[in-house]
Amino acid sequence: MDLRLLTFLMEFVSSFISLLVGYYALKGYKEFSIKELFLLYLGFIILGIGTFLRVFSATYFVILLRALEPAPHLRSLINLAGLIYTLTQLIAYSLFTATYILQAKALGERSLELGIVSAGLFPIYGLFFNPSLELIAIVMLGFITVHSFSNWILKRSSGSALVFLGFGFMFLSHLLFLFMIVEPMFLFFGQVTQLAGFVCLLVMLARVSRVHA
Amino acid sequence: MPREHKEYRSKARIYVDILACIMKHGGKSRPTRILYGANLSHDRLMRHLGQLIGLGLVEEEKQDDALIYKLTDKGRAFLIEFIKMEKFAEAFGITI
Numbered sequence: 001m002d003l004r005l006l007t008f009l010m011e012f013v014s015s016f017i018s019l020l021v022g023y024y025a026l027k028g029y030k031e032f033s034i035k036e037l038f039l040l041y042l043g044f045i046i047l048g049i050g051t052f053l054r055v056f057s058a059t060y061f062v063i064l065l066r067a068l069e070p071a072p073h074l075r076s077l078i079n080l081a082g083l084i085y086t087l088t089q090l091i092a093y094s095l096f097t098a099t100y101i102l103q104a105k106a107l108g109e110r111s112l113e114l115g116i117v118s119a120g121l122f123p124i125y126g127l128f129f130n131p132s133l134e135l136i137a138i139v140m141l142g143f144i145t146v147h148s149f150s151n152w153i154l155k156r157s158s159g160s161a162l163v164f165l166g167f168g169f170m171f172l173s174h175l176l177f178l179f180m181i182v183e184p185m186f187l188f189f190g191q192v193t194q195l196a197g198f199v200c201l202l203v204m205l206a207r208v209s210r211v212h213a
Numbered sequence: 214m215p216r217e218h219k220e221y222r223s224k225a226r227i228y229v230d231i232l233a234c235i236m237k238h239g240g241k242s243r244p245t246r247i248l249y250g251a252n253l254s255h256d257r258l259m260r261h262l263g264q265l266i267g268l269g270l271v272e273e274e275k276q277d278d279a280l281i282y283k284l285t286d287k288g289r290a291f292l293i294e295f296i297k298m299e300k301f302a303e304a305f306g307i308t309i
Contacts, residue, residue, distance in 0.1 A: 028298040032225045036307045037298075103306055151306030159304030208300040211293065 004062070007188055010195040011055045017198040018048030024205055036103065043095035050088025057081040086133045093140035096167075100147040134178060141171040162204035169197030225295065226309060227251065227261055232270060232284060232292045241274070241283040 022044030028037040061078050068074065148164040176190035222230070234250030235242045242250075248258050262282060265271040270288035274281050284292075299309050 024301060028301060032295060032298055032309075033223065034225070034298065034302060034307075034309050036309070037302060040305060040307070100306060103308070147306065155303060155306075157300075157303065159300055160306070163304045163306075204304050205301070208297050208304065211297045211300055 003188055007191045008055050008059060010191045011051055014191075014195050014198040015048045015051035015055065017202045018044050018051060021201050021205060022048055036099070039095045039099045039102070043092040043099070046088050046095070047092035050085050050092065053088075054081070054085040057085075083133070086137065089137055090133060090140070093137055093144065096144045097140055100144060104147075134174065138171065138174045138178070141167060141174055145171045159204050159208060162200045162207070166197045166200035166204070169193050169200060173197065223309070227253070228265060228270070229292060229295045231258070231261055231265065232288050235271065235282055235284045236289070236292060240289075241281050243279060243281055247282065 022041050025037045025041035025044060028034045029041055057078075058081075061074075061081070064074065145164070145167045148160070148167045152160040152164040154160075170193075173190040173194035176186045176193055179186040180190070230251040231247055231253075234247045237250065238246055244255075244258060244262070247253075247262075248255060251258065253261065262271060262273075265288070266273055268287075269285055270291055272283040272285055274283055302309050
């Protein structure tokens with residue numbers, strides 16, 4: 001199979017899983033008025049739509065580039081699509097970050113202490129920071145991963161472990177995407193890692209759906 | 214001086230605590246048992262039970278001159294769905 005097609009397919013599956021998790025969070029928000037799930041719903045829906053649009057636009061541009069000569073305006077259009085996708089990702093990660101910050105504030109002192117530990121680790125990720133949007137995404141995902149790790153340490157449940165693995169893989173995928181400039185194969189590795197992250201979230205969703213009274 | 218921390222319970226959480234208490238006692242229970250199990254005052258319990266009956270989640274029955282409250286199929290389904298959602302939220306570090 002063509003590696004490019006496989007990459008698109010993996011991204012499509014990732015977007016589908018993201019929409020599924022978002023839908024589940026929306027269900028919790030609407031049926032049980034759990035307002036804390038609203039940000040999670042928005043985050044996953046935006047991430048899912050953004051990823052889907054990237055698959056769609058990338059496929060469209062591949063077809064277009066095969067048919068037409070690569071013109072400068074087409075290149076700028078591809079850049080714009082990439083920028084929109086990265087922005088949707090950043091909005092989604094901001095919403096996940098807000099979920100963790102709000103939850104740490106709402107909980108007791110023990111959780112806040114863990115929040116401070118996470119904040120202490122934050123400058124490590126801050127070292128990566130530069131104006132590039134991809135790097136901001138890495139910083140945000142680093143923060144989210146540390147918080148999901150804290151949650152796993154507190155809860156020690158399989159669900160929290162899967163969420164930590166999910167965000168951890170997404171974080172790793174963004175690191176791999178950075179090296180795409182030197183070696184294009186890193187895009188493929190990044191997509192595999194990203195898919196692994198979403199599969200972890202899907203397994204978590206399947207596990208919670210199997211709960212019996 | 215240590216500050217007393219009072220945990221806020223949402224309406225959905227109170228409903229679930231009542232339903233879970235009835236479920237624990239085999240699907241039907243007297244109000245006194247629910248009162249202790251769900252940690253509610255008598256007045257609040259009766260008000261919430263009235264709302265649960267209205268929603269079709271609980272049924273009221275008379276047994277040996279005493280009132281008992283039974284979990285309906287809808288109530289059971291509501292409880293299971295809530296437990297699922299609680300596990301989902303907990304996985305993301307969200308406490309309901």
